[in-house]
Amino acid sequence: MEGEMATLTKKDIGGFLARQGILVAFALFMIGFTLANAQFLNPDNVMGVVRSSAILGVMALGVTFVVISGNLDLSVGSMMSFSTIVVLDLHDKLGPTLAIPAMFAMTLCLGAFIGFLVGYLKLNSLIVTLGMLSAIHGLTLTYSGGKNMDIADKEGTWFSIFGQGDALGIPVPILIFLLLAVVLGTMLAKTPFGRKIYAVGGNGTAATFSGIPRARVVFSCYLVSAFCVATAGLLQASRSMGSQNTVGQGLELEVLAAVILGGASLMGGSGTIFKTVIGVLILGFIQNGLLLVGLPFYVQYVVTWIIIILAVWLDIAAKRGRLWSPIA
Amino acid sequence: MTPGTLSTILKNGAIWGFIVLELIFFTVAGQFLSLSENAFMDADNMLLLFKQSAPIGIIAMGMTIVMINGNIDLSVGATYALSAVVLLDAMTWPVFGGLGDWVIPVACLLALLTGVVLGAINGLIVWKTGVDAFIVTLGAMLGYRGLVFMYNGEQPTSHLNWTLVDFAEMQVLGLHTATWVLLIVTVAMWFLMNRTVHGRNAYAIGNNREAAVNAGIRVGPHMLINFMIIGFLAALSAVVFYAETGSVNPNDGELYELWVITAVVLGGTKLTGGAGSIVSTFGGVLAIQLLRKGLAHIGADTSTVNLVIGLILIAVLLLDRQLNVKGKEELKI
Numbered sequence: 001m002e003g004e005m006a007t008l009t010k011k012d013i014g015g016f017l018a019r020q021g022i023l024v025a026f027a028l029f030m031i032g033f034t035l036a037n038a039q040f041l042n043p044d045n046v047m048g049v050v051r052s053s054a055i056l057g058v059m060a061l062g063v064t065f066v067v068i069s070g071n072l073d074l075s076v077g078s079m080m081s082f083s084t085i086v087v088l089d090l091h092d093k094l095g096p097t098l099a100i101p102a103m104f105a106m107t108l109c110l111g112a113f114i115g116f117l118v119g120y121l122k123l124n125s126l127i128v129t130l131g132m133l134s135a136i137h138g139l140t141l142t143y144s145g146g147k148n149m150d151i152a153d154k155e156g157t158w159f160s161i162f163g164q165g166d167a168l169g170i171p172v173p174i175l176i177f178l179l180l181a182v183v184l185g186t187m188l189a190k191t192p193f194g195r196k197i198y199a200v201g202g203n204g205t206a207a208t209f210s211g212i213p214r215a216r217v218v219f220s221c222y223l224v225s226a227f228c229v230a231t232a233g234l235l236q237a238s239r240s241m242g243s244q245n246t247v248g249q250g251l252e253l254e255v256l257a258a259v260i261l262g263g264a265s266l267m268g269g270s271g272t273i274f275k276t277v278i279g280v281l282i283l284g285f286i287q288n289g290l291l292l293v294g295l296p297f298y299v300q301y302v303v304t305w306i307i308i309i310l311a312v313w314l315d316i317a318a319k320r321g322r323l324w325s326p327i328a
Numbered sequence: 329m330t331p332g333t334l335s336t337i338l339k340n341g342a343i344w345g346f347i348v349l350e351l352i353f354f355t356v357a358g359q360f361l362s363l364s365e366n367a368f369m370d371a372d373n374m375l376l377l378f379k380q381s382a383p384i385g386i387i388a389m390g391m392t393i394v395m396i397n398g399n400i401d402l403s404v405g406a407t408y409a410l411s412a413v414v415l416l417d418a419m420t421w422p423v424f425g426g427l428g429d430w431v432i433p434v435a436c437l438l439a440l441l442t443g444v445v446l447g448a449i450n451g452l453i454v455w456k457t458g459v460d461a462f463i464v465t466l467g468a469m470l471g472y473r474g475l476v477f478m479y480n481g482e483q484p485t486s487h488l489n490w491t492l493v494d495f496a497e498m499q500v501l502g503l504h505t506a507t508w509v510l511l512i513v514t515v516a517m518w519f520l521m522n523r524t525v526h527g528r529n530a531y532a533i534g535n536n537r538e539a540a541v542n543a544g545i546r547v548g549p550h551m552l553i554n555f556m557i558i559g560f561l562a563a564l565s566a567v568v569f570y571a572e573t574g575s576v577n578p579n580d581g582e583l584y585e586l587w588v589i590t591a592v593v594l595g596g597t598k599l600t601g602g603a604g605s606i607v608s609t610f611g612g613v614l615a616i617q618l619l620r621k622g623l624a625h626i627g628a629d630t631s632t633v634n635l636v637i638g639l640i641l642i643a644v645l646l647l648d649r650q651l652n653v654k655g656k657e658e659l660k661i
Binding site: 117121122123124126127128130131132133134135136137138139140141142146249250253256257260266296298299300301302303304305306308309312313316317320324325326327328 | 402453455456457458459460462463464466467468469470471472473474475477478481541546547548551582583586589590593599629630631632633634635636637638639640641642645646649
């Protein structure tokens with residue numbers, strides 16, 4: 001035991017810091033903010049942070065699948081606006097029982113379309129989803145005629161339960177987020193489907209030669225992402241009971257920031273649901289902590305910038321064994 | 329003659345063919361659908377089109393060279409906003425109180441310097457840490473936006489200098505100042521990429537980084553220079569635009585990166601680097617502006633514009649794949 005301790009070199013410590021750096025940073029943040037403001041670790045506050053991160057978090061779970069498969073999804077923000085608007089509109093036309101499955105079906109169709117383009121036609125995912133960001137935004141505006149959507153009878157419906165309800169003393173959005181995280185985390189870590197995603201993202205050519213249907217795996221990842229987006233749209237709609245057409249605008253990049261913070265590589269093949277959840281929580285707690293300390297909301301942008309770059313830098317520095325890049 | 333000659337001509341000509349199609353379509357459709365008395369191809373309308381292309385177009389030239397180099401810059405919208413804030417705010421600084429109208433060039437220089445510095449920060453981080461440019465500039469997009477807010481809170485920054493407004497609204501040989509700036513930037517970037525060592529090296533690095541390193545090209549400085557250029561151009565775009573409007577909101581320039589990338593990709597520049605042309609990007613910029621203006625002309629609203637541009641982007645990708653599919657498969661095996 002002592003021998004092992006003695007052989008702990010500086011490099012090992014550096015390696016540990018780099019590998020678990022995100023957890024260390026998370027712990028340091030929590031300690032720092034708690035010292036600065038005792039309210040920070042108050043259960044009510046913690047619950048509030050997790051609750052307000054739930055929508056972003058649900059979307060990040062799906063994007064993690066896409067990123068591990070070696071692709072990007074920039075369309076989740078405008079797709080979330082679409083789901084929110086559609087479910088609010090259908091709520092008054094069909095009633096909540098029919099509106100929710102109808103909205104899920106429509107969002108999954110969009111996901112399937114993207115999955116078809118990226119998976120089967122092998123188009124560049126960045127540009128396809130960039131195009132879909134714009135196209136779905138247009139679709140949403142056409143659907144709503146540019147008007148805000150509102151549920152007419154806000155009191156006489158059980159629809160608000162998803163965004164505002166409590167079960168066993170825990171807010172429903174948190175329960176949905178955790179449930180989805182557990183299900184998707186298990187799917188990714190414990191099933192053949194999950195392993196295929198890592199294989200496709202790690203080395204697409206090798207995966208193809210091993211008989212893994214690359215196209216179908218990528219297609220499925222976009223379906224998972226669309227499912228998560230639809231869930232996020234449901235939470236958003238149910239929380240606010242009314243919405244603008246641009247409710248999800250810009251969320252795609254925040255979601256991606258959370259996934260990257262969690263340590264998923266944009267090259268594909270690495271990342272886990274657990275780490276993404278940590279990434280989401282870090283973003284949420286930074287935002288909350290800075291507000292509690294009394295700083296305006298936009299300071300979090302600058303802090304997020306620094307943290308993202310540091311996190312990714314440490315990660316790749318550990319992999320190549322040196323801090324600075326070898327680029328001449 | 330290489331076997332790919334025909335497809336090369338098709339690809340390089342495609343954007344101009346598309347522009348001609350747009351012109352014909354909107355001219356004909358405008359006859360039946362437009363509520364306006366003027367024809368679509370009206371000279372004033374076309375002059376305005378050039379002017380309105382300038383803000384996106386100037387940045388798109390920078391994005392082209394960054395993408396040819398194998399990188400991407402998502403922070404241009406925030407750089408644009410921060411430079412605009414510096415431009416307008418610097419004109420009110422008491423330090424420059426005695427300068428009279430000479431404050432204008434000073435403020436412009438400060439704004440351009442801001443852009444160059446922000447670009448250099450991105451470039452240095454990409455170079456020295458080896459983190460992917462997508463992640464670095466995604467972070468910077470948030471970070472620089474935060475700086476914009478920290479500068480002046482959530483208030484708009486406003487300062488109208490009439491000499492500057494007159495300069496921006498000036499027409500030389502019929503073209504607006506913004507159009508001239510766009511044309512000069514296009515020519516300058518064309519010269520840089522086609523007639524200088526830096527341009528040739530940038531293509532080489534984007535095409536095959538390892539081969540470029542083996543050939544003795546220093547990758548880092550070239551990337552840094554390209555990031556500084558795109559920062560400069562984002563600032564220049566802000567100077568041109570805000571000289572006239574005189575007021576900037578902290579959210580201005582949001583989603584600019586997406587419009588710029590759309591224009592560049594429409595022009596045929598590859599995301600993987602090594603291929604692309606300044607002239608085609610100019611075509612891409614015009615094509616997008618034509619589409620926006622044309623759809624407005626025939627009475628479509630913004631939702632249709634978004635829908636059409638998104639679908640066209642995907643269609644271009646499909647077309648490009650069909651034209652490339654042979655060459656790519658030969659490479660892969």
